[in-house]
Amino acid sequence: MNSSDKQFEQRVRALYQEATQSIDPVTAGRLRAVRRTALEAATAHTSPHHRARVLLPVGALAAVALAALMTWQPSPQPQADGKPQVVAVTEQENEYLPPGADKADPGLYQNLDFYSWLAANDGSQAKR
Template sequence: MNSSDKDFEKRARALYQEAAHRVDPVTAGRLRAARRTALEAATNQASPHHRARVLVPVGALAAMALAALMIWQPTPGPHDASSQQAAVTSAPVASEQDAEVLPPGTDKADPGLYQNLDFYSWLAANQGGSSSQPKN
């Protein structure tokens, strides 16, 4: 800023101060009300922007945490299979009721086969009844 700009600023500031002292109370009240309204509008407009500024980093952190959890899952190694086999052999012997529910060799079979056991029970019951009926 050069000296003419500084002089202009001083004169403008002095005129503003003088005019502010000469404002009647009714006009000053209206100016204060207008200022409050403008500040409230500015605050309300900045609020969604502020929320967006906060939600974007929070969402990014949540996505990174989810990706890290998906990537950083322990993979079963060769020692895990042997420990699972040891756990199976050390498990108590299943009761006769458990043996009736699942057929032998369930540890090697597809688990999807056991999702609809009620249907297979119904099918076996209905096939047994229909095979005893004479065919025409």
């Protein structure tokens, strides 16, 4: 601070002291109430910043944990015969599916209309 700023500050302080001594009690009470309201508002505004500073690392940690859980997959447990359990389930599901086009007899695909007619009429023949 230079000397002109210090002089200005001293003059302002002296005027403030003089004004506070000549103020009436009603105005002083209103000023105190306004000051309390301003201080409460200032402390209320600092708490969200504090919460944000705390929640940001916690949120980041939760995101990392979620990403780790999503990417981590347990290895399949082997069965008694040494094959993994997942492969056995896949083989069981595949035995109910028709064979692929490369393994199937091409003659099956020539008579698709006959097979659909047979499937539709097979239920009605069994009822008789």
